[in-house]
Amino acid sequence: MNKSFPQLKGPLLHNHPLAKHTSWKIGGPAEYFYRPVDTEDLIKLLNAWQDEPVTIIGAGTNILIRDQGIKGLVIHLRNSLNKLQALDENTIHSEAGVNLTYLVQKCTELGMIGATFMAGIPGTLGGALKMNAGAYGDAIWHYVKSVETINRHGQIKTRAATEFIASYRQIEGLAKNEWFISAELKFNSGEIEKAKQQMQTYIQKREKSQPLNLPSCGSVFRNPDGDYAARLIEVNGLKGKQIGGAKISEKHANFIVNCGNAKAADVESLMQEIVATVEKSNGIKLITEVHILGD
Numbered sequence: 001m002n003k004s005f006p007q008l009k010g011p012l013l014h015n016h017p018l019a020k021h022t023s024w025k026i027g028g029p030a031e032y033f034y035r036p037v038d039t040e041d042l043i044k045l046l047n048a049w050q051d052e053p054v055t056i057i058g059a060g061t062n063i064l065i066r067d068q069g070i071k072g073l074v075i076h077l078r079n080s081l082n083k084l085q086a087l088d089e090n091t092i093h094s095e096a097g098v099n100l101t102y103l104v105q106k107c108t109e110l111g112m113i114g115a116t117f118m119a120g121i122p123g124t125l126g127g128a129l130k131m132n133a134g135a136y137g138d139a140i141w142h143y144v145k146s147v148e149t150i151n152r153h154g155q156i157k158t159r160a161a162t163e164f165i166a167s168y169r170q171i172e173g174l175a176k177n178e179w180f181i182s183a184e185l186k187f188n189s190g191e192i193e194k195a196k197q198q199m200q201t202y203i204q205k206r207e208k209s210q211p212l213n214l215p216s217c218g219s220v221f222r223n224p225d226g227d228y229a230a231r232l233i234e235v236n237g238l239k240g241k242q243i244g245g246a247k248i249s250e251k252h253a254n255f256i257v258n259c260g261n262a263k264a265a266d267v268e269s270l271m272q273e274i275v276a277t278v279e280k281s282n283g284i285k286l287i288t289e290v291h292i293l294g295d
C-alpha cells in the first residue's frame with residue numbers, strides 16, 4: 001500500500017531496491033524508503049510513522065540485506081544528516097550521515113592525527129558508531145565524547161560516551177529503536193603533514209591487501225581471540241570457493257566478493273560453509289561481523 005506524508009521534505013518511496021545502497025550490491029527492496037533532508041525532517045517522519053518496523057542504514061558497507069528485502073520503513077542516512085564542524089583543534093561535531101572518508105580527510109587537514117586509523121574504512125559515522133569501527137588496534141569509541149540519539153518517536157537525547165560499553169565491533173547501551181544522529185569526537189592532534197602521510201600509508205596498506213576492485217562488505221567474520229578469521233579460512237583451503245555469484249576472495253580470505261550477480265542467499269550459503277568447515281577442523285566457531293537484515 002502506498003503511504004503519503006505531505007509534511008515531509010522528500011519523497012517516501014515504495015518497494016525501493018536496496019542493492020544499490022550497499023557496497024555488496026546485493027539485497028531485495030525496502031517496503032518503504034526515505035532519505036531525510038535534515039534532522040527536523042527525520043523527526044517528522046518518525047512522529048508520523050506509527051506501525052511498521054523501522055531500520056536505519058548508513059552506507060550499507062557492513063550489511064547483508066536478504067533477497068526478500070526489508071519490511072516496513074528503511075531510513076537511509078548516507079548523504080543526509082551530513083554536517084561536520086570543527087569545534088577546536090582537537091574536537092569535531094559530526095552528523096551521523098557524514099561519510100567516514102570525508103571525516104578522516106577533514107580531521108587530517110586540521111592535524112588531528114589520532115583520526116587517521118580510520119582512513120579507508122568506508123561507511124558513515126552512524127554505522128561506524130554502531131559497529132565500533134576500527135583498524136590497527138584502534139577503534140572509534142576511544143574518541144567519542146558524546147552522541148545524540150533519536151528514538152522511534154522522534155525524541156532526541158544527548159548521551160555521554162560513558163553510557164556505552166564499546167568492544168570489538170559492537171557496542172552496548174543503545175536501546176532497541178534508538179539510533180545515532182550525531183557525535184562529538186576528540187582526537188589527538190599533531191603535525192598536519194605527518195597526519196597526511198599516515199593517512200596515505202593506511203590507504204596504501206588496504207589497497208595491497210584487500211580486493212577493492214570488487215563489491216564486498218569488508219571482513220565478513222570477526223577475528224577470534226588470538227587468531228585471524230582470514231587465516232582460518234585460508235588454511236582450510238577455502239580461498240576461491242564460489243557459490244552462485246559469491247566468492248571467497250583469493251586476495252583476502254575474510255572477504256566474500258560479488259562476482260556480478262550474487263544473491264544474498266549465495267553469500268549466506270558460503271558463510272555457513274565457512275563456519276561449518278572451520279568449526280569442524282579447528283574447533284572455533286566464527287562469529288559474523290556483517291549484520292544480516294531482512295526476512
Ligand SMILES: Cc1cc2nc3c(=O)[nH]c(=O)nc-3n(C[C@H](O)[C@H](O)[C@H](O)COP(=O)(O)OP(=O)(O)OC[C@H]3O[C@@H](n4cnc5c(N)ncnc54)[C@H](O)[C@@H]3O)c2cc1C
Nearest residue numbers: 058059060061062123124126127128130133134179180218
Ligand atoms: C572494503 C571494506 C573495508 C572495510 N574495512 C573495515 C575496517 O577496517 N574496519 C571496520 O571496522 N570496518 C570495516 N568495514 C566495514 C564497514 O565499513 C564499517 O563497519 C562501517 O562503519 C559501516 O558503516 P555504514 O554506514 O556502511 O553502516 P551500515 O552497513 O549501513 O550499517 C551497519 C549497521 O549499523 C546500523 N546503523 C547504521 N547507521 C546507524 C545509525 N545512525 N545509528 C544506529 N545504527 C546504525 C545498521 O542498521 C546496521 O546494523 C569495511 C567495509 C568494506 C566494504
